[in-house]
Amino acid sequence: MTDFDVYLVGGAVRDHLLGLPVTERDWVVVGATPAQLHAAGYTPVGQDFPVFLHPQSKEEYALARTERKVGAGYHGFNFNADPSVTLEQDLARRDLTINAMARRPGGPLVDPFAGREDLKARLLRHVSPAFAEDPLRVLRVARFAARYHWLGFHVAPDTLALMRQLARSGELATLAAERVWKETEKALGEPDPQVYFQVLEDCGALQALFPELAALRGVPQPAAHHPEVDTLTHQFLALKAAADMDLPLAARYAVMVHDLGKGLTPEADWPQHIAHEARGERLAQALGERLRVPVALRELGALTARWHTHAHRALTLRSNTVWKLLRAFDVLRRPERLPLFLGACEADARGRTGFADRDYPQRRFLLGAAEAAAQVPIDALRARGHEGKALGDAIERARIQAIREYQQTWQKSH
Known part of the structure; x- marks a missing residue:
């Protein structure tokens, strides 16, 4: 018997509600200290904040935490994982409402930000204005748009406005190349990878992160061979074809x-x-080096x-x-x-x-x-x-x- 509470959170709850396969499960622990989890046999693995592996399942268990913006970029946050942090406070720091739901095993859904309603409305909506404090969220939202486009999901207008704000702020330049590539790698594997780049273009982030692609917008091709004419439109169609071919x-x-x-x-x-x-x-080689893409792919x-x-x-x-x-x-x-x-x-x-x-x-x-x-x-x-x-x-x-x-x-x- 433990004196702390454990909740299933994030993607596992979201995908279960969508009727999709759950491929991995993340847990949040409320009311515990690192020492308590260590004593219960959990293995610490977190570097920036307390994350542990379950002694049997090896699934990740993170202490409930809050975060406060103290500097620029993805790493510019202070975290508080005190046992007094509530589940609702932990969910409030998450990016999208559909990722801010939780459920205790066998218990009711905890949904303080109406994520279930946004699932029904097929909306990717931010949880709070704090969304604009983390530039990585621009890429994450674009990736979720690529993952769930086939279900009719789209970015909420007010969330897109915050993404534009982030793109204008210059904070995207603080993202490490490895983080940009990691999100892009995941997006390329989604059913609609072209949507990832389309959303980035819509919010002004494509020019900042992928200027070589942004330069293709408005560049015409011979209509006899390319009825779509616009080169970036062709690029998006080709990415969709690659996904449909399961490349x-x-x-x-x-x-x-x-x-x-x-x-x-x-x-x-x-x-x-x-x-x-x-x-x-030459451009492909330069882009691959800049994003530190694996050599074989580059x-x-x-x-x-x-x-x-x-x-x-x-x-x-x-x-x-x-x-x-x-x-x-x-x-x-x-x-x-x-x-x-x-x-x-x-x-x-x-x-x-x-x-x-x-x-x-x-x-x-x-x-x-x-x-x-x-x-x-x-x-x-x-x-x-x-x-x-x-x-x-x-x-x-x-x-x-x-x-x-x-x-x-x-x-x-x-």
Whole structure:
């Protein structure tokens, strides 16, 4: 028997009320000290405030706390986890009303901020004006909008106004790159990742956090190939296509950065975008470094920006150019990258008004070309006396020839 109270809080309560699977559970402990939890067998893991792991379930249990803004940025808070802090006080510091509900096991819903009503109204609404004290909440709300867009959720106008206030304040610049990437990584995995960036644009945060993407708004493309015309609109359609195709994170990130170069096209050249691939490769690399994106994703993104238009033209490329594309991805040593790249290219092709269901044979063609190149018998070439540079040149010629023969077979069967 303990002399403190435990409540299930946050996402587990929210998703249960929505009828969605509950994937993880967080708990808040009211009326306890760290010493009491430690004595009960809980393991402390929190750095900024007292959080413990349950001795059996290993789920997180946090002491009820309040917070007070004392400085700039996400870390500019003092926390009070005194046993006198009430459940309602703890819920009051949370970001959205739908995340500020709690329930004791077997007990009634505790909902001091009408979160259940906002669930029914499909509203993402802030709990209190203190929302505007934490710049990370701009990203969190945008991510929740991406997660629940399919259910009809949208950001409440007064909450969007506070997000605009945060964007104007300059506090977004205090967010660590790791925090921005963590929220973006989660958002890319949601059913509607494009909504994340749309909400950031709506509140003025896209320019602050992703200026390369913001620069695409208002940049036209040829209507014959892009009926949606606007490049950022195309970007959003391509991200939605990537989600609908259930592409993995790396491919979705590649879609996110694939057309950044069009934001640097001189207006005099619009709606054409000659050499946007090379410009895009540099921008994608810079964005990945700035956000400290994992290296494998960063490399794939930059390569996709550079080579995606080659993939679109794959059926008409010369055999040596096809090999040049495959070699750029190091397909023989890193074969896992080509399917990711081609998934991103297919999402790009489908991410156009009226093209969502269009077939993309280039994907099958290039996978087959890579397989043909991989089957070149290197030992046989070495047996002919080739070595050193001569062997390398012979291998390359043989791979190009294998691709040429594959192209001929493809053309006959298609």
